Amino acid sequence: MNDYSELKRLAEEQCISSDLGMFEDHQLCENILSLIADNKRLAALLECAQGDCRQAMQIIERLTPEAELYQQIQIAAGSLPSSWEISLRVEKGYGGVDLIDPHGTVVDLDNVDESLSESVASAVAFAMSKEG
Numbered sequence: 001m002n003d004y005s006e007l008k009r010l011a012e013e014q015c016i017s018s019d020l021g022m023f024e025d026h027q028l029c030e031n032i033l034s035l036i037a038d039n040k041r042l043a044a045l046l047e048c049a050q051g052d053c054r055q056a057m058q059i060i061e062r063l064t065p066e067a068e069l070y071q072q073i074q075i076a077a078g079s080l081p082s083s084w085e086i087s088l089r090v091e092k093g094y095g096g097v098d099l100i101d102p103h104g105t106v107v108d109l110d111n112v113d114e115s116l117s118e119s120v121a122s123a124v125a126f127a128m129s130k131e132g
Contacts, residue, residue, distance in 0.1 A: 068117035076124045081131035086123050088116070099123035101130075 076086055083102035089095065097119035099107040109126060111119045 065115060065117065068115070069120065072117040072120040072124075076120050079124050079128065081127050084127040084131075086120060097123055099126060101127075 080086060085100040087098040087100060089098055095116055097109075097111065097116060099109055101107055107123075107126065109119070109122055111122050114122060
C-alpha cells in the first residue's frame with residue numbers, strides 16, 4: 001500500500017476501542033504506528049536514492065562516448081602499425097577521423113555514419129589489415 005496516511009488511519013482504527021475510546025493495547029499500537037512511520041521514511045529515502053541513481057546514469061550516459069573515444073585512442077596508440085597515423089579533424093559543425101598511410105596519403109574509410117570512437121577503431125582495423 002503506497003498511501004501511508006490511509007495505512008496509519010487503518011492501524012489507528014484497529015487499535016482504538018470503540019466503547020472505551022482509547023488504545024486497547026497501547027504498546028502494540030505504538031509499535032505498529034512506529035513501523036508505519038519508519039516504512040514511510042525508508043520509502044522517502046529509497047525514492048531519493050533512486051533519483052540519485054537516475055542522475056548518475058544520466059552523467060554516465062553523457063560521459064560514455066568520451067570514454068569510448070579515449071579507450072579507442074589508447075588502443076590505436078598501442079596497435080596502429082608503424083608509419084600509419086590517425087588524425088582527428090575538428091571544424092565548426094564537423095568532427096572526423098583521417099587515416100594516413102605510410103606514404104602520407106589520406107585513406108578514405110567511408111565512415112561518415114560512425115561515431116568518433118567507431119571511426120578510430122575502423123581506422124586501426126584497416127591499417128592492421130594492410131600490414132598483416
